[in-house]
Amino acid sequence: MPEFAFQFNYGYHFDAAKLSVLLRDHAVDALGVTHMLANLTEVEFSSSGEITALTLDNGTSLSGMCSSTARAEGTFIGEAMGVPRSLWVTCYPMIVRLPPRCPIATLTPQIALLASTAQASGWIWDIGLQSRRGGRVRPKRCHFSEDEAVSSVLDYVKHWDEGVDWGQLNVRVIPFDASRRRQAWVKNCVAVGLSGLYRTAGGVLDCLD
CATH class of the missing domain: 3.50.50.60 (FAD/NAD(P)-binding domain)
Structure with a gap:
């Protein structure tokens, strides 16, 4: 175009x-x-x-x-x-990426754009795809523990759809330096x-x- x-x-x-x-x-x-x-x-x-x-x-x-x-x-x-x-750890203090995935059928409303939401000690990406919806959290190493990072992304996913089957969530902790x-x-x-x-x-x- x-x-x-x-x-x-x-x-x-x-x-x-x-x-x-x-x-x-x-x-x-x-x-x-x-x-x-x-x-x-x-x-x-x-x-x-x-x-x-x-x-x-x-x-x-x-x-x-x-x-x-x-x-x-x-x-x-x-x-x-x-x-x-x-x-680059001193100037880029990230610790983990946590990409949860859910089938798109369980998530409403569907999104066409990538949404970025600031959190207390990092930010979350909300990514809409054709067949599923994914997310990532970028917590700061000096402020978030791994457990807190997982908790923050799961709390965010609750806003996707109250009917989300938590057993379907695949939250992988990916160390990141x-x-x-x-x-x-x-x-x-x-x-x-x-x-x-x-x-x-x-x-x-x-x-x-």
Whole structure:
């Protein structure tokens, strides 16, 4: 839509599982990418420290440019290349993320926008999706204990719908220490997105973070 051209004050929430299937199929069918499901078993290096081969548990050996794109540990950039992280805990004192999920059918009214609500010692996101509704709480490490964080998000969910089945709630406590890799590109290994920041491989922090 022309009226939204070059404006970045909005965003979209997608089902990550469905989006990954769409991207995989497009890459394979339209771009000729070879899709392979396998586990990494060994990383081989040259005398100069470059990654020369990745050995997989299906017997395949891959070589070339390595992109470290997933896992909190940063498999290539962190574990293999040994690039340390710079911690931002002092200026970003978060302790946990607690994403509860409920089927959308039990929640009224439905929401089309992401709502952010300030709490005593942090804030809560309220995220409306097509099939469910999710939320996150970002408590400050110095003010909220883990139990208090869980309690605050459950109290908030009560306002979604009095008929919510508490047994359906999946509240996961995700420890969170903001950080980034000190180097995003080392020899032939590049950290992209979550692989390097945010306690993962280059980095992403949410907009409200």
